[in-house]
Amino acid sequence: MLKNKDLLGLKNVPKEEIQLILEVADEMKKIVRSPHKKSPYFVGKSMATLFYENSTRTKSSFEFACSYMGGVFSSLNVATSSVNKGESILDTLKTIDSFGTDVIVIRHSMSGVPHVYAPHVKAHVINAGDGTNEHPTQALLDMLTLKQNFDSFDGLQVAILGDIKHSRVARSNIWGLSKMGATIKIFGPETLLPTGIEKMPNVKMCKSVKEAVKGADAVMGLRLQLERMTKGLIPSMGEFNKKFGVDEDMLSLANKNAILLHPGPVNRNVELSYDVVDCNQSAINEQVTNGVAVRMAVMYLLTRDNKIRSEI
């Protein structure tokens, strides 16, 4: 059903596959919202998560996605696993693969780790975030949220603000949204803009938060990825908030029906003001719900042979 065995990023996923995932996710969301939350789409199948980095939303939503589709899962606690006895990533993955796992979800602080190891296992590998590179299911859930709020991606303007350099979320969104026909308006501190960002497809570089937000249909704040940052890239959190933060006044410059997005975790009063997180335009909680639906869709589509959506 999907061309590749694994979902490692959106850079190489064609538009038609993104559309298919979003359509299936729309259906899956009905299950997430239903009172019984039961479906047969992963019955007899198993998933394992292997997170070398912290997570709240991504890891739990994969677990819920698996359960809502009738599958079984195991989440390896890396901190108490044999990783601490020196076991390599490859040996750990091969061990998980040998349990008969159908899907392995991996997160690692180093860019490229899932790409290097996916060919060595039979299971379908889903990249749940590799360093600063990609976080495909996050961008898919962001796109699902946009799809549910707007008629079409064509001509949609999405402002992405803050620490672009260290954000795998920004990169996956740029790859995905540009394929769907949206424009991505970028603004952040010069020290937190990666080289070459301006050459990515459909990217428009902005000179201020105001310029990026004005006329945008969606405004996405990003967390400062302090865990990936060498010190001294920003003067202070307070200064960052003054120059790069979004509050309700700033959001009011966006289009009337604009939505506020954030992948979480939010640092209130840093990238977003305390109140704007919970304002009417905020879709942050909806993004979390959509995260379960998107992960259900991806797991379902990766493990189908050639059965078609009419099964749903």
Ligand code: ASP
């Ligand atoms: N949860 C997202 C990620 O893992 C964003 C973040 O951590 O700031 O990339």
